[in-house]
Amino acid sequence: MMLNMSGRIRLITDSGADVPLYYREKYGIEVVPLTVLFGRAEFKDQVDLSVEEFWEKLAQAEELPATNQVNPHEFAEVFEPYLKQGDTILYIGLSSKLSGTLQSAQLAKELLKSAKIHIFDSKSASLGVALYVIKAAEMIAAQASVPEILAALEQKQRDSAAYFILDSLTHLVKGGRLTRTQGLVGTILNIKPVLKITKAGTIEIDEKVRSTKRALQTIVDKAQATGIDFSQKKLAVAYTYGAAPAAELKEMVIERLQPLEVIEGLIGPTIGTHAGPGGLGLLF
Structure with a gap:
């Protein structure tokens, strides 16, 4: 259906992007979950804990929950199978100033020693990240190259808020x-x-x-x-x-x-x- 579905460019983001399900399914976007902590209880965002369940728990919580970044080994486990089949990976992440998740993706790239992993810091959060992801997905569908996509995302960043x-x-x-x-x-x-x-x-x-x-x-x-x-x-x-x-x-x-x-x-x-x-x- 798309280049990323046929083994060329794999588009990956994290759950901090809040990409709506419609777009995830339409473009085959893979989402790596952050961890949400309510006290000592840990939940994988949108895996063990839906967004709706998060809000239900938050309403009852005495203390604010925390979110933990994805660690480098978790990213490596996601990236490696795609690299083995010859794919190129484009990861668009939550702002590096809000989470260490983007740094973890960078460390995973270094662990795997691959030039086929491309990492883009959205410098945004929630649906702000989703807008970058959707832009990239549309360009992949139009058969754009990774350099073309990265250039377009950098251009978009100049007038984003x-x-x-x-x-x-x-x-x-x-x-x-x-x-x-x-x-x-x-x-x-x-x-x-x-x-x-x-x-x-x-x-x-x-x-x-x-x-x-x-x-x-x-x-x-x-x-x-x-x-x-x-x-x-x-x-x-x-x-x-x-x-x-x-x-x-x-x-x-x-x-x-x-x-x-x-x-x-x-x-x-x-x-x-x-x-x-x-x-x-x-x-x-």
């Missing part, structure tokens, strides 16, 4: 990003933090606004202010459990930005741990 709205400050307090006093004051004032993924691939609080409606307007304003022609670009609307305004955000995006396509998907543990229930994201 990711913004997340938090419905509550609770998880920022639990994660140590805000003090309890700041969290209490913010809750009283109905503060909605807007997080962004920086060009370096880190997450920071970009702005604090009052009310969800204002937060939605803010992230769409930021996208519009880039001056990008979205008519030729895919955007993603990512959401967590309980994110009622997701449909409203999608409508605003379509009306104001008029993108080529809006991809929707549920946010997984990597961002979900920080965002908490009710979080939303706009990624491009």
